[in-house]
Amino acid sequence: MPMTADPGPPFAGRLLRSLGQLREMLPGSFVERKRACGGPTAIARTAKNLHTQYQISVLVDGQTKTFNIPAALVEQVREKIELRRRFERAAATICNINLRRYLKPKEKP
Numbered sequence: 001m002p003m004t005a006d007p008g009p010p011f012a013g014r015l016l017r018s019l020g021q022l023r024e025m026l027p028g029s030f031v032e033r034k035r036a037c038g039g040p041t042a043i044a045r046t047a048k049n050l051h052t053q054y055q056i057s058v059l060v061d062g063q064t065k066t067f068n069i070p071a072a073l074v075e076q077v078r079e080k081i082e083l084r085r086r087f088e089r090a091a092a093t094i095c096n097i098n099l100r101r102y103l104k105p106k107e108k109p
């Protein structure tokens with residue numbers, strides 16, 4: 001990773017202030033899958049007419065758990081998961097800034 005000019009405290013400060021918007025974030029991955037119906041006479045038994053099912057996949061106590069999401073909440077859940085991804089990108093940027101500042105040679109008086 002090339003060391004570029006230090007963007008400085010104002011940039012880091014803006015990133016930190018923007019994190020307040022992320023208090024509603026959700027962990028995990030959003031999953032949209034198609035599945036067949038269980039009923040013997042249901043139209044959705046064929047590959048042409050499958051039901052859409054929405055889920056989030058989350059690590060809980062070291063194990064992957066899957067939670068169903070009602071169709072009415074799909075957009076809201078997607079947005080909250082995207083907030084977490086934005087948080088992770090912002091945290092990585094802050095860490096990179098801090099690393100550059102730490103590795104920057106000390107200026108002599």
